[in-house]
Amino acid sequence: xxxxxxxxxxxxxxxxxxxxxxxxxxxxxxxxxxxxxxxxxxxxxxxxxxxxxxxxxxxxxxxxxxxxxxxxxxxxxxxxxxxxxxxxxxxxxxxxxxxxxxxxxxxxxxxxxxxxxxxxxxxxxxxxxxxxxxxxxxxxxxxxxxxxxxxxxxxxxxxxxxxxxxxxxxxxxxxxxxxxxxxxxxxxxxxxxxxxxxxxxxxxxxxxxxxxxxxxxxxxxxxxxxxxxxxxxxxxxxxxxxxxxxxxxxxxxxxxxxxxxxxxxxxxxxxxxxxxxxxxxxxxxxxxxxxxxxxxxxxxxxxxxxxxxxxxxxxxxxxxxxxxxxxxxxxxxxxxxxx
Numbered sequence: 001x002x003x004x005x006x007x008x009x010x011x012x013x014x015x016x017x018x019x020x021x022x023x024x025x026x027x028x029x030x031x032x033x034x035x036x037x038x039x040x041x042x043x044x045x046x047x048x049x050x051x052x053x054x055x056x057x058x059x060x061x062x063x064x065x066x067x068x069x070x071x072x073x074x075x076x077x078x079x080x081x082x083x084x085x086x087x088x089x090x091x092x093x094x095x096x097x098x099x100x101x102x103x104x105x106x107x108x109x110x111x112x113x114x115x116x117x118x119x120x121x122x123x124x125x126x127x128x129x130x131x132x133x134x135x136x137x138x139x140x141x142x143x144x145x146x147x148x149x150x151x152x153x154x155x156x157x158x159x160x161x162x163x164x165x166x167x168x169x170x171x172x173x174x175x176x177x178x179x180x181x182x183x184x185x186x187x188x189x190x191x192x193x194x195x196x197x198x199x200x201x202x203x204x205x206x207x208x209x210x211x212x213x214x215x216x217x218x219x220x221x222x223x224x225x226x227x228x229x230x231x232x233x234x235x236x237x238x239x240x241x242x243x244x245x246x247x248x249x250x251x252x253x254x255x256x257x258x259x260x261x262x263x264x265x266x267x268x269x270x271x272x273x274x275x276x277x278x279x280x281x282x283x284x285x286x287x288x289x290x291x292x293x294x295x296x297x298x299x300x301x302x303x304x305x306x307x308x309x310x311x312x313x314x315x316x317x318x319x320x321x322x323x324x325x326x327x328x329x330x331x332x333x334x335x336x337x338x339x
Contacts, residue, residue, distance in 0.1 A: 027164045029053045034113070037190035039227045041114045046126040052182040055164035060183030062161065063176060068151040070097050070141035077134065077180070080106040083338050086270035087187060092281025096140040103139065103244055105281045108274050110189045110336065111267065116232050120263045120279050123253045127181040132173075145173045189269050189336040190227075197330070205330065212327030215320045222306060229268035229331065235304040236262045238297025238312060242280045249279070258302045272332045286328065290321045 032052040036043075063069070065078040080094050081087040087109035089095075094102035104120050118124040119133070134140040135148065149171055152158050159169040166175055196203040205213065216224075225231045234250040241261065246252075250259035263279050277283040283292065293314040297307055307313065316324070 029055045043113050047113055050178050052185050056179050056182040057186050059161040059165045060179035063180050069148050071143045072097050075141055081109050086110055086273045086337055088274040092276050100139040104279050110187055113185045121250050121253050122264050128177045131177050131180050189333040191335050192333040193330040208323045208326040209330050212323035215324050216327055219314055223265045224268050230265045234262040234264055236302050237304050239278050240282045269331045272329045286325050
């Protein structure tokens, strides 16, 4: 009788372990220890609420590369944010499904953990709310988060990863956004030649790089300051205008006239890999940018004082331009871009 009772108890235990119960099995999902570089700014306040974990970031990277996020299954986040280009691309303006041309140049994705604002116009303060923008934008993925979930909800690999990342296999918008952000928070670039020189790791600047660094400190560092090489401000620096009537720069977000055609100062890290330059790829290469600064920028009522008070230009000799470009290339992190 005792043996029969034990058998029944074991059978009951086995049959109760259905898929729903299996979802609740504890998973070891450790937090990723991020290497915060010395001298970098404080992390974005929202990032502390969504710290990257082993499986959260792994899930985020898989979602980042999934073309099912677009209406016709041809475009993923990784289509416009390519690692070899510091998670940017070489198109003047982002190209979405059916070769639709977006409003702006695809920005590089690096050191997002430390940024206060996201997108060219700073329309997002929280990285977790950013992925919805390309998903629903007509010129990009032209889809919806519910459509995306409908496509991936029966994917066995995703069910396993969602369970590992969040404790059960439920797929919902909040978890998708959080996991993509977790992956993006891990994209820290701080191992360029410049960094190695600063850390006294046996690297030294060439004469041209050193002279370029001196010119940079004199003529560029007021905007491209700190270890991110951006002060994260919004400025109108008189670049050629995007004639798309939907464009107004930061003014598109704030509705303030003085923010018209102001854009977030981009980081110069990995600038060598992210051509073309400007909010809609106005310049094919770095030399073109420096030539434009030297010859004079477009005037406007809200032109940044750095230009407004100095004849609308940053005077640069040809030698200074050559040396500046040499220095900017020391900000290239080959390990980060996989080269």
